[in-house]
Amino acid sequence: MRIATWNINSLRLRMPMLGKIVKELEPDVVCLQEIKVEDALFPADDVRKLGFEHMLFRGMKSYNGVAILSRVPLVEMKKRQWCGKDDCRHLAAKLPDGTEVHNFYVPAGGDIPDPIENEKFAHKLAFIEEMAEWFGSKRQAKRVLVGDLNIAPLENDVWSHKQLLKIVSHTPAEVGGLNKIMTVHKWIDAVREIIPPEELLYSWWSYRNRTWPGSDRGRRLDHIWITPALKGKLRDASVFREARGWEKPSDHVPVTIDLDI
């Protein structure tokens, strides 16, 4: 079972690119973030033509929005509000073998890394804290958590650890929060199980850096985690870096894992 996560930055605009990615990567399940389409306008027929008969989506106008596309049947799980907002940042479903897939789009957090000065950063920290509380209260089970978490936790998840310590996405407060989620639910960073932490690894490059890939100033904001029950089933992981070089790309590229389930 190949599971992919991708911040597509507008599903309707990048439907052709989704087709290309599906052809190249042949994922069984695709979790998307920032689909930027309200449910009534979701292009379900086009998604079906790509081979995904089963889909869940939760969108709104202009912003955010998540979807799970699947070749195998999905059982939708109960939806939940995060930070009291219905802003379409989470969907969860069960795969036929009982594995739960959680797809998250964590708030980006604005530019100023101070929760008092910047309410977007406060929202991001609160969201992460709520994730920790929620998963901390769950029993262990076969679970996969994917998504654009908007945090690059490791030194080699950014192009310069030192220069990014005060940049939103790599601050100690955010990384600490992310590590707390991982600790309370025994999450395993599946991608770093396969690609060791000693290697630089990015999944996002800003649109504002026009010298890509020359300067390669990226960050690993997109993640796939698994619970210990699935650790022995993990076979591979990869980041589809080349998609950033395609015409009219998303600023994020797909990340995949292979699970023997």
Place this chain on the structure above:
DNA sequence: ATGGTGGAAGGTCCA
């Protein structure tokens, strides 16, 4: 310190 680009909108917000 600043501004750079892209998407959804149809002015401006968000990333």
